[in-house]
Amino acid sequence: MTDPSSMAIAAVDVRKSFGDNVVLDGLDLAVEQGSVFALLGPNGAGKTTMVRILATLLEADHGAIRVAGHDVVREADAVRAAIGVTGQFSAIDDLLTGRENLGLMADLHHLPRTRGRERVDQLLERFELADAADRMAMTYSGGMRRRLDLAMTLIGAPQVIFLDEPTTGLDPRSRRTVWEIVESLAGEGTTVFLTTQYLEEADRLADRVAILDRGRLVAQGSAQELKQRIPGGRIDVQFADTEAKLVAADALGIPVPERDAPSLQIATDGNVATLRRVLRDLDEAGVDVVDLAIHTPDLDDVFFELTGRGPDAAESRTDEEIYR
Amino acid sequence: MSTAYALRDSTTMLRRDLRHLQRYPGLSMFPILMPVVLLLLFVYVFGGTLGDGIKVGGGRGAYINFLTPGMLLFTVVGAAQITAISVAKDMTEGIIARFKTMRIWRPAVLAGHVFSSLILTLISLAVTIAVALLIGYHPAAGPLRWLAAVGILVLLALALIWLSVALGLLAKSVETASNTPMVLTLLVFLGSSFVPVASMPAGLRWFAENQPFTPVTNTVRSLLADQHVGSAGVKAIGWCLAITAASYLWARYLYNRRPVQ
Numbered sequence: 303m304t305d306p307s308s309m310a311i312a313a314v315d316v317r318k319s320f321g322d323n324v325v326l327d328g329l330d331l332a333v334e335q336g337s338v339f340a341l342l343g344p345n346g347a348g349k350t351t352m353v354r355i356l357a358t359l360l361e362a363d364h365g366a367i368r369v370a371g372h373d374v375v376r377e378a379d380a381v382r383a384a385i386g387v388t389g390q391f392s393a394i395d396d397l398l399t400g401r402e403n404l405g406l407m408a409d410l411h412h413l414p415r416t417r418g419r420e421r422v423d424q425l426l427e428r429f430e431l432a433d434a435a436d437r438m439a440m441t442y443s444g445g446m447r448r449r450l451d452l453a454m455t456l457i458g459a460p461q462v463i464f465l466d467e468p469t470t471g472l473d474p475r476s477r478r479t480v481w482e483i484v485e486s487l488a489g490e491g492t493t494v495f496l497t498t499q500y501l502e503e504a505d506r507l508a509d510r511v512a513i514l515d516r517g518r519l520v521a522q523g524s525a526q527e528l529k530q531r532i533p534g535g536r537i538d539v540q541f542a543d544t545e546a547k548l549v550a551a552d553a554l555g556i557p558v559p560e561r562d563a564p565s566l567q568i569a570t571d572g573n574v575a576t577l578r579r580v581l582r583d584l585d586e587a588g589v590d591v592v593d594l595a596i597h598t599p600d601l602d603d604v605f606f607e608l609t610g611r612g613p614d615a616a617e618s619r620t621d622e623e624i625y626r
Numbered sequence: 627m628s629t630a631y632a633l634r635d636s637t638t639m640l641r642r643d644l645r646h647l648q649r650y651p652g653l654s655m656f657p658i659l660m661p662v663v664l665l666l667l668f669v670y671v672f673g674g675t676l677g678d679g680i681k682v683g684g685g686r687g688a689y690i691n692f693l694t695p696g697m698l699l700f701t702v703v704g705a706a707q708i709t710a711i712s713v714a715k716d717m718t719e720g721i722i723a724r725f726k727t728m729r730i731w732r733p734a735v736l737a738g739h740v741f742s743s744l745i746l747t748l749i750s751l752a753v754t755i756a757v758a759l760l761i762g763y764h765p766a767a768g769p770l771r772w773l774a775a776v777g778i779l780v781l782l783a784l785a786l787i788w789l790s791v792a793l794g795l796l797a798k799s800v801e802t803a804s805n806t807p808m809v810l811t812l813l814v815f816l817g818s819s820f821v822p823v824a825s826m827p828a829g830l831r832w833f834a835e836n837q838p839f840t841p842v843t844n845t846v847r848s849l850l851a852d853q854h855v856g857s858a859g860v861k862a863i864g865w866c867l868a869i870t871a872a873s874y875l876w877a878r879y880l881y882n883r884r885p886v887q
Binding site for chain 1: 631634635638641642645646649650719720721723724725726727728729730
């Protein structure tokens with residue numbers, strides 16, 4: 303896992319400034335071949351800049367960066383041959399039909415004519431664009447445009463795919479479609495590097511998540527590992543009345559909270575065994591449980607914990623206070 | 627590596643740009659129709675009077691023969707302006723970022739625009755010439771001189787198209803790109819295309835005689851009238867090559883420098 307030559311993306315100490323504005327402040331990234339990697343961060347964290355550097359669109363001020371085994375500056379063409387990029391803004395040709403857009407990509411990938419046509423048909427089918435294939439792309443809906451965009455990225459069967467906020471602005475159904483596409487790509491062994499503002503998205507898709515905040519990585523690991531890094535897992539139990547609460551607190555051996563509400567919050571490591579033990583103890587004490595909820599920390603919590611702010615930078619400090 | 631695909635990628639981009647011209651007639655019909663409208667306007671509205679100023683008693687017939695070469699230059703200028711708009715449109719859209727992340731011959735994007743504009747220019751020239759002949763243009767030139775005249779116009783077209791590419795790359799928006807090359811249209815009027823420069827006041831006359839469009843117009847006019855071309859020919863070719871070279875370098879610089887969205 304730590305062998306650098308097996309990494310689809312290896313970046314060391316990447317720095318980039320625009321004038322006085324430091325956008326990336328010494329980033330280290332390693333993405334294993336065939337994995338899905340999510341770069342998570344609020345608007346303005348530097349996600350897009352990082353993607354543009356990895357995709358050879360922008361040169362870093364400093365850092366050693368290899369994608370698919372090639373240096374992004376000195377071997378830019380070799381990198382380009384191995385990658386596919388779907389940016390934040392749709393990169394399709396509005397005046398061409400869906401089929402022509404894909405045909406254009408096939409030609410630019412220098413595919414032989416027949417193979418190009420086969421590939422175009424395959425992708426139209428796979429991305430549910432076959433019916434709209436001969437309509438100009440300007441008539442497509444947002445979801446269709448995104449699907450066409452992705453299909454164009456996949457024409458050359460890239461080893462590494464960059465998706466910059468692939469679901470931003472999409473309706474829930476289109477978002478789910480994009481997720482399914484990413485999952486199927488990962489299943490085929492393609493390395494996927496995606497940026498997102500949505501914690502849920504990173505949680506669902508990514509093998510590894512890195513959290514970017516103001517040009518620095520504040521955490522890196524699997525979604526599971528990141529969740530374990532913060533406390534906050536608990537079981538909320540509701541009782542019929544305060545008396546039942548007192549009995550329960552006694553049975554569980556925890557201090558009785560001063561609050562009047564007939565409920566208890568029991569800190570937990572999220573283990574099923576712990577939950578079973580709590581339920582058994584309550585059962586043996588003869589307490590009726592009205593309602594029970596398990597609160598496991600999600601990436602939202604991780605974000606708050608690591609940056610002291612919400613994933614949306616615009617969120618105010620009061621949110622933090624409410625959370626605490 | 628990627629230069630191996632220079633021709634193939636340029637052809638692919640050319641096909642794309644020709645499709646654009648086809649799908650967006652609002653843009654591509656303008657440079658074809660505009661010279662025809664102006665030709666008819668100048669010949670039938672102003673031609674009677676202007677013709678007498680060119681040759682005593684010459685009238686409309688003399689003016690058609692004087693005007694047509696100038697109108698061909700106007701046609702070339704008009705068609706080149708479209709290039710700035712198409713280039714700016716490309717640059718402000720996400721697809722250029724896609725092209726730049728692909729292993730293609732990078733200048734192919736620009737080459738496609740240049741060749742599609744050249745094709746549009748040739749179509750516009752053919753239409754203008756056809757209409758001029760229909761309404762009484764009588765060129766004295768034989769095939770060789772015709773060929774030379776078209777050659778000069780193509781040289782000018784390349785110069786102005788590359789200039790237009792640079793202006794399109796420079797523009798921050800499509801609107802700017804469609805306005806900047808208008809200066810070129812004005813320059814056509816401040817030359818020998820519509821009236822002889824001898825009729826202009828001294829200062830303006832000096833400018834008209836020394837700006838690039840005048841030797842080009844005069845060369846084309848002399849070639850088509852089967853007259854001696856003189857030093858205008860060398861000046862015309864010199865201007866065209868100089869503008870092409872400078873604009874090409876400028877465009878290349880802007881294209882490689884300009885960040886993409």
